[in-house]
Amino acid sequence: MDIPYTVQPRPDTGLYNAKLGIWLFLASEVMLFGGLFSGYVLLRVGADRWPHGWLNVTLGTANTVILALSAITTLLAWVACKTNQFGKFKFFHACTLLLALTFLGIKSYEYHDKWIHYEIKLNDGTFADGHLVEKSADFDLAKKTGDFTIHGRIVTDENDLYDLRAQKDIQLKEITVPAADIKSMENYGPWHNTYLALYFTLTGLHALHILGGSIVIGYIWGPGRRMWKKNPAQFTNRVEVSGLFWHFVDLVWIFLFPVLYLT
Amino acid sequence: MSELKTAESHAAPLPGESQSHEHPVNFENYLRRCVFIFIAILCATSLMIWISFLPEHYTWAAKVGMILTVAAANAFVVAGFLMHLISEKKMIYTVLAFTVFFVIGLFALTLYAMNDFPTGTTH
Numbered sequence: 001m002d003i004p005y006t007v008q009p010r011p012d013t014g015l016y017n018a019k020l021g022i023w024l025f026l027a028s029e030v031m032l033f034g035g036l037f038s039g040y041v042l043l044r045v046g047a048d049r050w051p052h053g054w055l056n057v058t059l060g061t062a063n064t065v066i067l068a069l070s071a072i073t074t075l076l077a078w079v080a081c082k083t084n085q086f087g088k089f090k091f092f093h094a095c096t097l098l099l100a101l102t103f104l105g106i107k108s109y110e111y112h113d114k115w116i117h118y119e120i121k122l123n124d125g126t127f128a129d130g131h132l133v134e135k136s137a138d139f140d141l142a143k144k145t146g147d148f149t150i151h152g153r154i155v156t157d158e159n160d161l162y163d164l165r166a167q168k169d170i171q172l173k174e175i176t177v178p179a180a181d182i183k184s185m186e187n188y189g190p191w192h193n194t195y196l197a198l199y200f201t202l203t204g205l206h207a208l209h210i211l212g213g214s215i216v217i218g219y220i221w222g223p224g225r226r227m228w229k230k231n232p233a234q235f236t237n238r239v240e241v242s243g244l245f246w247h248f249v250d251l252v253w254i255f256l257f258p259v260l261y262l263t
Numbered sequence: 264m265s266e267l268k269t270a271e272s273h274a275a276p277l278p279g280e281s282q283s284h285e286h287p288v289n290f291e292n293y294l295r296r297c298v299f300i301f302i303a304i305l306c307a308t309s310l311m312i313w314i315s316f317l318p319e320h321y322t323w324a325a326k327v328g329m330i331l332t333v334a335a336a337n338a339f340v341v342a343g344f345l346m347h348l349i350s351e352k353k354m355i356y357t358v359l360a361f362t363v364f365f366v367i368g369l370f371a372l373t374l375y376a377m378n379d380f381p382t383g384t385t386h
Contacts, residue, residue: 014352027362034366038373068304072297082288247346258330262315
């Protein structure tokens with residue numbers, strides 16, 4: 001059975017079906033991310049303090065450039081199909097895949113960095129904040145045994161940990177804290193505060209979209225490329241539809257980067 | 264369903280030609296366009312970063328406003344040129360018009376709820 005309008009546009013819509021389908025899907029995606037951004041606005045306006053400078057702008061910028069480049073290579077892969085240059089299609093789609101994996105690699109590194117970053121409230125009312133260096137084998141917060149070593153600093157006011165952009169020359173050093181001195185401790189996971197909950201939710205969902213898009217693009221580049229010999233026009237349309245999704249993922253990042261990294 | 268027609272009723276497309284766009288595609292032209300778009304994205308990103316590091320007498324509200332304006336321009340470049348939204352079919356504009364309407368509604372509800380924001384979100 002032939003599926004109609006995989007290549008030819010439908011007379012009533014002027015589009016082939018997959019293209020209308022992807023735009024309807026993207027409309028639903030806009031609502032999904034729109035709801036999350038809307039939640040971000042509500043929570044941020046309601047907060048009486050908001051972290052600044054918690055994320056690495058250099059890594060965020062690198063990911064912005066990588067995603068922009070991958071959007072370009074996706075478009076060029078489609079153009080290569082349209083102009084019957086299959087070799088170029090394979091090259092540009094491979095570039096897209098590599099760039100997507102690089103993006104995910106950098107994002108994983110950033111997540112790991114937050115995972116090993118601890119804020120430790122000490123019994124004397126001060127705060128030790130920094131990245132985990134070493135945890136002694138007998139470390140147990142409940143039993144108050146062992147030591148916890150971080151590379152960071154000690155502050156007297158928790159607010160000093162919030163606006164890192166405003167502070168110049170932050171001196172970091174290795175600090176070993178005995179478990180007996182710790183009142184409570186928590187890493188910079190999504191549970192730490194509203195900002196990190198939003199950061200992990202928004203970027204996590206975005207990363208899942210990158211992963212999903214990579215799987216589709218990988219399929220088209222790999223086993224799916226057989227269609228080029230049988231039906232090049234339909235194959236080209238598949239490349240276009242996957243490219244539209246990829247550009248949308250880039251669009252979302254264009255807003256995520258300034259909202260989370262710069263403001 | 265009488266208006267439905269099968270693919271066989273149309274002339275077969277040329278290899279690689281999807282007929283989704285009326286204009287002929289030229290690789291070199293697209294490559295040149297892509298270079299300009301990439302440079303535009305880089306410039307917009309640099310501008311956003313520069314704004315975010317402006318001195319402290321610019322309030323965060325002002326910085327956020329400026330940064331989001333640049334981000335919107337950046338998004339226009341991607342959507343307009345990479346997703347071909349500047350020359351698309353009417354049906355797609357119709358879908359997007361509905362989407363924009365509902366997204367505006369979503370944000371309007373948020374603004375409406377500003378005086379009633381949830382407690383416990385202060386850090």
